[in-house]
Amino acid sequence: MKNTGADKMDKDRVADILIEIGQYLDLKGESPFKVRAYENGARIVLSLEEDLETLVSEKRLGTIKGIGQALEQKITELVTTGRLQYYEDLKAEFPPTLFDLFRIPGLGSKKIRVLYDTLDITTIGELEYAINENRLVDLPGFGKKTQENIKKGIAQVRTTAGQYLLHEAGSMAYDVLLGLKECSSIQSLSIAGSLRRSKEIIKDIDVLASSEDAEKVMDHFSTLPTVVDVTGKGHTKTSVRLKGGIAVDLRVVSPEQYPYALHHFTGSKEHNTKMRHIAKSMGLKMNEYGLFSDEGNENIPCSSEEDLFKALGMTYIPPELREDMGEIEAALENKLPKLVESKDMLGIFHFHSHYSDGSNSIAELAEEVKRQGYRYMGIADHSRSAYYARGLKEEDILRQIEEIDELNSKYKDFHIFKGIESDILTDGSLDYSNDFLKNLDFVIASVHSQFRMDKESMTKRISTAMDNPHTTMLGHITGRLLLSRDGYEVDLDKILGKAAQKGTVLEINANPHRLDLDWLWVKKAKEMGIRIMINPDAHSLSEIAYTSFGIAMARKGWCEKKDVLNCLDIDAIKKFLHN
Ligand SMILES: [Zn+2]
Numbered sequence: 001m002k003n004t005g006a007d008k009m010d011k012d013r014v015a016d017i018l019i020e021i022g023q024y025l026d027l028k029g030e031s032p033f034k035v036r037a038y039e040n041g042a043r044i045v046l047s048l049e050e051d052l053e054t055l056v057s058e059k060r061l062g063t064i065k066g067i068g069q070a071l072e073q074k075i076t077e078l079v080t081t082g083r084l085q086y087y088e089d090l091k092a093e094f095p096p097t098l099f100d101l102f103r104i105p106g107l108g109s110k111k112i113r114v115l116y117d118t119l120d121i122t123t124i125g126e127l128e129y130a131i132n133e134n135r136l137v138d139l140p141g142f143g144k145k146t147q148e149n150i151k152k153g154i155a156q157v158r159t160t161a162g163q164y165l166l167h168e169a170g171s172m173a174y175d176v177l178l179g180l181k182e183c184s185s186i187q188s189l190s191i192a193g194s195l196r197r198s199k200e201i202i203k204d205i206d207v208l209a210s211s212e213d214a215e216k217v218m219d220h221f222s223t224l225p226t227v228v229d230v231t232g233k234g235h236t237k238t239s240v241r242l243k244g245g246i247a248v249d250l251r252v253v254s255p256e257q258y259p260y261a262l263h264h265f266t267g268s269k270e271h272n273t274k275m276r277h278i279a280k281s282m283g284l285k286m287n288e289y290g291l292f293s294d295e296g297n298e299n300i301p302c303s304s305e306e307d308l309f310k311a312l313g314m315t316y317i318p319p320e321l322r323e324d325m326g327e328i329e330a331a332l333e334n335k336l337p338k339l340v341e342s343k344d345m346l347g348i349f350h351f352h353s354h355y356s357d358g359s360n361s362i363a364e365l366a367e368e369v370k371r372q373g374y375r376y377m378g379i380a381d382h383s384r385s386a387y388y389a390r391g392l393k394e395e396d397i398l399r400q401i402e403e404i405d406e407l408n409s410k411y412k413d414f415h416i417f418k419g420i421e422s423d424i425l426t427d428g429s430l431d432y433s434n435d436f437l438k439n440l441d442f443v444i445a446s447v448h449s450q451f452r453m454d455k456e457s458m459t460k461r462i463s464t465a466m467d468n469p470h471t472t473m474l475g476h477i478t479g480r481l482l483l484s485r486d487g488y489e490v491d492l493d494k495i496l497g498k499a500a501q502k503g504t505v506l507e508i509n510a511n512p513h514r515l516d517l518d519w520l521w522v523k524k525a526k527e528m529g530i531r532i533m534i535n536p537d538a539h540s541l542s543e544i545a546y547t548s549f550g551i552a553m554a555r556k557g558w559c560e561k562k563d564v565l566n567c568l569d570i571d572a573i574k575k576f577l578h579n
């Protein structure tokens, strides 16, 4: 839950509060119609392209479809005063901890209300206790199976507590860096730890600074507006908690120690252990303070991390690779890959337009993609089985093709490829006939339903889709949603083997909730010569930025420019797609 004090109300905050209001009303047993109005309101606010404050100040909120008078008043109060009395009153009717129960998968307002009314349960701990006592089994609407599911849900909440997705941790860290940059006593500054290595899930943020005045830097840090709590303070290290909940450790070292400390605090632990081992074999001792010769305890001077690797006979290892996955051995033999970079990316695929569940027209998407410097893009709306996402019927696709042809005829140095994100049906077939799919430049085949198949059936299902000559690539291959849903059961060894044999492209879905294919498998795919495509799976203009997380995963998977299809120029990609 986000802090809802008197801070500036952006769309995310307003939407969160509307969702909460819906949940409180549901808890109170109000009509589902009323509850849904708030849920819809939240969705509408999130999808607004215009600035919320502008809409409020120009009194134009009410003209938006789905925002009635009641919602308009509440949003206006929130945006203009930073709070909402109606929401505060609702909140006061329930114990604050009761709301934690909403985090448990499978537990909605109705069940929470029953738990509260009959067993007086107000915390996750109390609920857990009640389950251990087997008390849920006889409650109305519960039962043995439900009790078991809730127990699993609690376990899931516990294991994901205190973990953050890469983009969440990244944006919180960005605020900290911005604040620290204003401190004149800092000479060098960097993110370290798992965030610098671009891990897909982050537990805490490590920041490293160099300065001659550690005390001053730490004082500045402790008083940043984003810091809510100082949890520890020593001579060179301060620990805090940010508004967003995440813990941050700031370490301040001398400018001479900085390169060694940066390497040390970037990790990973496994990488560092092996590095120390290599140093030892050379008669050196390595730690966060320096690189010392064993006899004289003399520091080998390094002015950068590059120097440090060089002193150990290695080429520079980019942070993303420091996972002890063979990078040290490769660096010793000067065999590290030259990792793909964002400047290598010439085009991006997998866009949803307002034909299905995206919020922009194809022209709007294309303009923005072009503005960001890309040379081509691929539209891939949902297919007809995905009715919940307004999947496209054949006639819609034909209409879309016409529209894209029209746009393409106007572009000189930009091209829109015509595609579809086709559901893989349970028998492995795609959502349209092969004859119809001929109309398209590419097909992304994805599983969007029936996740609960056994491993063998799911593998067969996806494998059958790969046999279709129109399948260009597989979308979000395991279906995982980081920190909320495990991927479905699928034999990835088999899928990769088949992709290598058939030439199927594998997507790195760059949505930070997915980052699917996992980078560990990306590395295997690369070794097998499988082509990778980095796709934002964007449903709006702002989601084009997801691409950078996909690039980070490709880098963690050792991908070079030649492994990534997005790096082909227009002619080469056209040729590739038409083969
Ligand atoms: Zn999808």
Ligand SMILES: [Zn+2]
Pocket (backbone or CB within 6 Å): 350, 352, 421, 537
């Ligand atoms: Zn998609």
